[in-house]
Structure formats: structure tokens, C-alpha cells
Amino acid sequence: MNAPAPAPLRVFIVDDEAPARERMKALLGDLAAELPNTVVGEAANGVEGLARIVEARPDVALVDVQMPQMGGMEFARHLSAAAQPAAVIFVTAHDQYAIEAFDVNALDYLLKPVRATRLAAALRKAATAGPTPRAALERVAERRRHLAANERGRVLLIPIETILYLKAELKYVTVRTAERELLVDESLSQLEQEFADLFVRVHRSCLVAKRAIKGFERAAEADGEGAGWSVLVDGCEERLPVSRRQWPVVKSLAG
Amino acid sequence: MPDDNAAILSQSRNARHDALPDFRNLGVIARTLLAVNFAAAAAAATDAHSLAQFAAQATDLAALVEPALLAALVVLYAASPLLARIPYYAGVAFVFGTAALAAVAVETVFGAYAINYDPARMPRTLAFALAVALILIGYFRLRGLAYSPALAEARLQALQARIRPHFLFNSLNAVLALIRTDARQAENALENLAELYRRLMADNRGLTQLADEIELTREYLNLEHLRLGERLQVNWRVDETALDGQVPALMLQPLVENAVYHGVEPGAGPGAIDIEIARDGDRLHLRLTNPFHPEYQYRQGNRMALANIRERLMLHFDVEASLATEVADGAFVMRIDLPYRPAA
Numbered sequence: 001m002n003a004p005a006p007a008p009l010r011v012f013i014v015d016d017e018a019p020a021r022e023r024m025k026a027l028l029g030d031l032a033a034e035l036p037n038t039v040v041g042e043a044a045n046g047v048e049g050l051a052r053i054v055e056a057r058p059d060v061a062l063v064d065v066q067m068p069q070m071g072g073m074e075f076a077r078h079l080s081a082a083a084q085p086a087a088v089i090f091v092t093a094h095d096q097y098a099i100e101a102f103d104v105n106a107l108d109y110l111l112k113p114v115r116a117t118r119l120a121a122a123l124r125k126a127a128t129a130g131p132t133p134r135a136a137l138e139r140v141a142e143r144r145r146h147l148a149a150n151e152r153g154r155v156l157l158i159p160i161e162t163i164l165y166l167k168a169e170l171k172y173v174t175v176r177t178a179e180r181e182l183l184v185d186e187s188l189s190q191l192e193q194e195f196a197d198l199f200v201r202v203h204r205s206c207l208v209a210k211r212a213i214k215g216f217e218r219a220a221e222a223d224g225e226g227a228g229w230s231v232l233v234d235g236c237e238e239r240l241p242v243s244r245r246q247w248p249v250v251k252s253l254a255g
Numbered sequence: 256m257p258d259d260n261a262a263i264l265s266q267s268r269n270a271r272h273d274a275l276p277d278f279r280n281l282g283v284i285a286r287t288l289l290a291v292n293f294a295a296a297a298a299a300a301t302d303a304h305s306l307a308q309f310a311a312q313a314t315d316l317a318a319l320v321e322p323a324l325l326a327a328l329v330v331l332y333a334a335s336p337l338l339a340r341i342p343y344y345a346g347v348a349f350v351f352g353t354a355a356l357a358a359v360a361v362e363t364v365f366g367a368y369a370i371n372y373d374p375a376r377m378p379r380t381l382a383f384a385l386a387v388a389l390i391l392i393g394y395f396r397l398r399g400l401a402y403s404p405a406l407a408e409a410r411l412q413a414l415q416a417r418i419r420p421h422f423l424f425n426s427l428n429a430v431l432a433l434i435r436t437d438a439r440q441a442e443n444a445l446e447n448l449a450e451l452y453r454r455l456m457a458d459n460r461g462l463t464q465l466a467d468e469i470e471l472t473r474e475y476l477n478l479e480h481l482r483l484g485e486r487l488q489v490n491w492r493v494d495e496t497a498l499d500g501q502v503p504a505l506m507l508q509p510l511v512e513n514a515v516y517h518g519v520e521p522g523a524g525p526g527a528i529d530i531e532i533a534r535d536g537d538r539l540h541l542r543l544t545n546p547f548h549p550e551y552q553y554r555q556g557n558r559m560a561l562a563n564i565r566e567r568l569m570l571h572f573d574v575e576a577s578l579a580t581e582v583a584d585g586a587f588v589m590r591i592d593l594p595y596r597p598a599a
Contacts, residue, residue: 016523017425017482023432045523066421068523093424113428145550 008036012058046070065092073142081148087126149182168205178235278331282573327357358384429482459504466498497534518545
């Protein structure tokens with residue numbers, strides 16, 4: 001009884017519908033007596049959410065699934081880039097596909113309209129279990145429209161369609177766009193799977209955007225494998241060597 | 256139109272397929288023309304022994320058949336509202352009478368003016384006219400039988416076209432938020448929701464007045480405004496003279512719901528839906544425009560709703576109605592053309 005009151009649970013709300021955010025805040029207010037909590041921020045979509053979450057430092061994020069610009073699933077996958085691990089609770093009105101994905105990956109979700117008792121149970125569980133593991137969020141199968149890089153504490157979103165190539169480098173992947181180079185915390189083989197229709201592997205450690213392939217050049221010496229081919233990429237000077245193993249696949253794209 | 260629906264319901268079991276076709280429908284007229292001309296060609300072929308003889312016979316027969324056929328069709332076109340009211344067998348008798356009368360009249364004219372007129376032709380022509388009428392009535396009856404399950408099916412499809420659960424739960428959520436801040440608006444919204452579902456759960460197989468469809472759609476849009484706020488912008492342009500036209504029940508609302516779901520919800524900023532309804536003589540034109548988001552095409556359901564409405568238009572209007580879609584200048588445009596038929 002003498003123990004100091006625990007710090008209130010810091011809650012972040014992401015939903016594109018203003019009445020839905022209001023409703024969530026009202027419910028959290030009702031629960032405050034039995035489950036101290038404070039709303040540390042809110043956002044109307046995933047992009048806004050990633051921009052605000054770093055400052056908000058929440059323990060729990062209540063995230064709507066269907067939102068414009070960036071939905072809840074993609075938002076959750078980029079949380080690790082925000083270096084802002086939080087317990088993610090998805091909220092959805094009726095999305096069979098999403099619910100199946102959550103069930104399979106044992107993620108917590110609430111159905112709209114949300115009930116106070118269900119919300120309280122989910123918050124308690126989140127408070128004890130801590131942040132949702134990154135691996136669980138990554139298994140939610142929704143194709144992303146961005147990659148996220150952390151640049152000096154800020155989340156930088158790179159639209160997939162602006163990427164020229166991806167190169168594996170130790171634990172990170174370098175993302176090259178026409179303007180810049182960024183590091184993302186991803187695995188190349190996972191990216192290859194996710195965007196199989198957009199990128200082609202030219203080398204053990206490099207994926208090139210199919211639309212960015214400008215042509216091929218006979219290189220004098222590539223990778224110590226003797227004379228081989230290199231890819232010319234639209235929008236940057238670099239030439240990317242093609243491994244002998246991948247050459248037939250890459251060449252077929254040129255035709 | 257609850258009374259209309261009740262009427263359709265009560266006769267759906269047996270009376271529905273024992274009905275004469277709508278002789279004002281282009282599809283019915285085209286089928287009749289084709290069938291009679293085919294029968295005439297077949298008759299010419301049975302008499303002929305050579306190709307030249309067949310051609311001569313066919314020309315002779317055509318001179319006889321076409322005026323009779325056209326006269327009969329004009330009479331049936333004019334009598335169509337009457338035929339819809341009288342019992343089936345009286346209608347059948349009327350059709351036989353019209354066919355016989357047309358045949359006799361044409362033969363009489365021929366008898367008066369043709370040289371070497373063979374009076375034995377009269378009974379043959381009469382028999383031909385009655386036989387063709389019998390075959391056609393039989394055909395349309397069978398077709399009616401084949402389509403009456405389709406009509407029951409139409410109800411099922413109307414059910415499927417109904418508001419997505421996604422909308423219901425999001426709306427309820429929005430109303431729950433309102434209860435604390437603005438009880439009066441919440442009351443209003445729940446009344447709207449109740450009214451909307453009452454109409455959605457009615458028997459929606461038949462036709463309804465366009466004005467009713469528009470009202471239903473406005474109620475639906477009021478609810479969407481609640482949760483989408485400024486993001487949802489709707490521009491109506493409605494031709495007042497089109498309002499009493501008959502359209503399939505639940506034609507407009509599912510299409511507008513589609514426009515909200517695919518055109519407005521995926522956009523972070525305001526999205527505009529334009530609804531234009533115009534009447535051009537005896538045609539109704541409906542044009543629905545909404546922003547197009549190619550990146551959200553994985554959202555399901557668009558094509559299903561469109562196919563559903565296209566099918567119901569065909570069921571009610573046959574070839575006289577059409578539904579077309581296109582993507583132009585970043586907008587999704589949908590056009591429906593159908594005959595303007597005011598309620599009787």
C-alpha cells in the first residue's frame with residue numbers, strides 16, 4: 001500500500017478519423033482511475049505517427065489498421081527505425097484479412113467500437129509484456145510502400161519507387177536513391193522477397209530496381225571472376241557488377 | 256415503394272413467369288423481329304427447289320410478312336400497358352388476335368391489288384401467323400421461367416451489395432464518440448442509421464423511384480460525414496425532371512459507398528465525389544466521379560459491386576441499360592444509362 005504510484009502508462013493514438021480518436025481518449029479517461037494513463041500524442045496516419053512518436057515516447061501505441069498514406073501495419077513495421085519500441089495494439093472496424101494476420105502472429109488487436117473492458121485488458125497486458133517484439137510485427141504480411149531509416153533520431157521515409165538499388169553491408173542495407181544514400185536496418189533477402197516484382201538480384205549482396213536498369217556494360221574485371229557484365233543504373237554513375245550466376249536472370253530482363 | 260415490393264413478393268411464386276413480355280423493350284422487339292424473319296426464311300426454303308427459287312420465294316414472303324409483322328408490333332407496343340394489367344390468358348388471346356388480324360389484313364390488301372391472286376393463300380398465311388405467335392409466346396414464357404430464379408437471385412445480390420460491415424462499425428464508433436460531446440447530433444446520427452438499415456433490409460428486388468434512391472444515399476452520406484469530416488466532399492447535380500424515373504432499388508447508394516471507400520478514404524486530404532443525374536427525353540444518365548488511387552487497388556470489392564449492379568440493370572432493362580467505367584485524369588468515372596420510365 002505504501003508503494004509509490006506507478007508512472008502512468010504513456011499512450012499514443014494513431015487513427016485517421018477524428019471521432020475515433022476522441023472516443024479512444026474518452027475511454028482512456030474513464031480507465032484512468034483503475035489504470036493510470038496519459039495520452040502523449042496522436043496522429044492521423046502512419047506517416048504523421050512516425051514523425052511524432054519519437055518525441056512522444058509512448059509505452060503503448062493504439063493503431064488503426066486502415067488509414068490513408070500509411071496504414072497501421074506498415075507504421076508498426078517502421079517502429080524499429082524510430083528506435084521507439086512500444087507495445088502495439090491494432091484497432092480495426094472489420095478487416096478479415098488484418099484479423100487473420102494478427103491471429104497468426106499473436107498480436108493484440110481491438111475491434112471497433114472498442115469496449116472499455118477490452119481496452120483495459122489489452123493495456124494491462126501491454127504494460128506487463130512490454131514492447132511488441134520486432135519479429136512479430138515484421139511477420140504481419142502487408143507490402144510496405146516505404147523503407148524507414150533513422151537519421152539522427154528522426155525517421156526518414158524512403159518511398160519504394162524512388163529506390164535505385166539496395167546493397168547489403170554487414171548488418172545493414174544501403175539504400176541508394178537518385179539524391180542520397182541511407183542505411184536501413186533490414187535484411188536483403190527479406191527485401192528481395194517482399195519486393196520480388198520490383199527488384200532483381202544482380203549479385204549476392206545487391207538488388208537493383210528493374211525500372212532503373214539503363215543497360216549493360218562489359219566490365220574488364222568484376223569481383224575477381226574475370227570479365228563480366230555490369231548494370232548501368234539510371235540516375236547514378238555507379239556500375240553494379242553482375243555475378244555469373246545471376247547474369248541469365250538479369251539478361252532476360254533486358255530483352 | 257413498399258406496396259410495389261409487397262406486390263412483387265406475392266406474385267413471385269407463380270404469376271411472375273406467366274406474364275407476357277414487355278413489348279416496349281428493345282430486347283423483346285429485336286427477338287420477335289429475328290424469330291419471325293427466320294421463320295419466314297424457313298418457310299420459303301421448304302417450298303423452294305433451287306437457290307433462285309428460294310430467293311424469289313423469300314422476297315415474295317417478305318413483302319407479305321414485314322408489313323404484317325410491323326403492324327402487329329405497333330399494336331402490341333401501344334397495348335403494352337393494357338397487357339400488363341389483364342390476366343395472362345386474356346393477354347395471350349390478344350396477341351393471337353393481333354397476329355391473325357395483321358395476317359388477314361395484309362392478305363386482303365394483296366387480294367384486292369395483286370393480279371392472279373390465289374385465294375388458297377389466306378388460310379396458309381393465317382396458320383403461319385398463329386404458329387409463329389404460339390412459338391414466340393412459348394419462348395417468352397420459358398424465358399420468364401428461366402429468369403424468375405434470377406429475380407430471386409437479384410434480391411440476394413441486392414443483399415450482398417448492402418453496406419459493408421466496415422461502414423457499420425466505423426459509424427457506430429463515431430456515434431459513440433458523439434454521445435458525450437453532442438448528444439443531439441448523436442441522436443440524429445442513430446436515427447439516420449436506423450432509417451438507412453430499415454431501407455436496406457426491405458425487399459429490394461424491384462424498381463424504386465430515383466428520388467428515393469437519392470434520399471437514401473444522402474442519409475448514408477450524412478453518416479460518412481460524421482467520421483470523415485472535411486475529407487468527404489460531395490457535389491450533387493440532379494435534374495429535377497429525372498426524379499420520378501424508376502431505377503433498380505439499391506443502385507445508387509452502393510456505388511456512392513464504393514466511391515467513398517476507394518476514392519475518399521485512401522486520401523489524407525479532401526476528396527470530392529461528383530454525382531450527376533440528368534434526363535434526356537426518355538433516357539436517364541447517371542455519372543459518378545471520384546478520385547482514383549491506383550496504390551489502393553488491392554482494396555477489394557469494387558468490381559463485385561459493379562458487376563452486381565450491371566447484372567441487375569440487365570435483368571430489369573435488358574439491352575436498354577448500360578454501365579461503363581473509365582479512369583481519366585486521375586479520376587474514376589462511372590456512367591449508367593437507362594430508360595426513363597416514370598412510375599405508373
